[in-house]
Amino acid sequence: DSGVTQTPKHLITATGQRVTLRCSPRSGDLSVYWYQQSLDQGLQFLIQYYNGEERAKGNILERFSAQQFPDLHSELNLSSLELGDSALYFCASSVEPDPNYGYTFGSGTRLTVV
């Protein structure tokens, strides 16, 4: 157990639907990052939060949104789902939003859109 908790582990849903992925960072970590991993794209950065505030955005689609709550857990909302959104979604946390600190990744949510 890495200390970063992601739920659910697996999700199967139909095109056009909306889902919410949840992440609880490791105790003491204030920064949360979301990554999408697909076979042909590798680990793609989506968005970063630090202590409730958005700090950086990557190639995140407009259909996707995220937030970090006062208790530091984060949610990634994916709407109007398409087949191409099927992927592993990882959440990672670090003590500071500083590149001198390593990430701790959660075990991921495998999303399958049918």
Add this chain to the structure above:
Amino acid sequence: QQPVQSPQAVILREGEDAVINCSSSKALYSVHWYRQKHGEAPVFLMILLKGGEQKGHEKISASFNEKKQQSSLYLTASQLSYSGTYFCGTPPRAGGTSYGKLTFGQGTILTVHP
């Protein structure tokens, strides 16, 4: 811009050595290395910082050449447990808040056979 890793795949026998390279067309401020086993989360191995400071793993070493904008990961006397996909990750800036996001290379698949 995504760093480039080489080789794409390596096959070894236990006890053999391997080198995985990570290079960037942009300035490198630090380099992170992670290992991901199939179906699992990436696990932090080490960070290499400007000036040669290295934080992380005891049995795996790495180098960071700022001028050449590249890093190399050295796996010596490989064990079966070393099998997995190795990713390097680079930040957009040097240390400091708001720059914790990492751009990952496409990965190098390492397979160690008995």
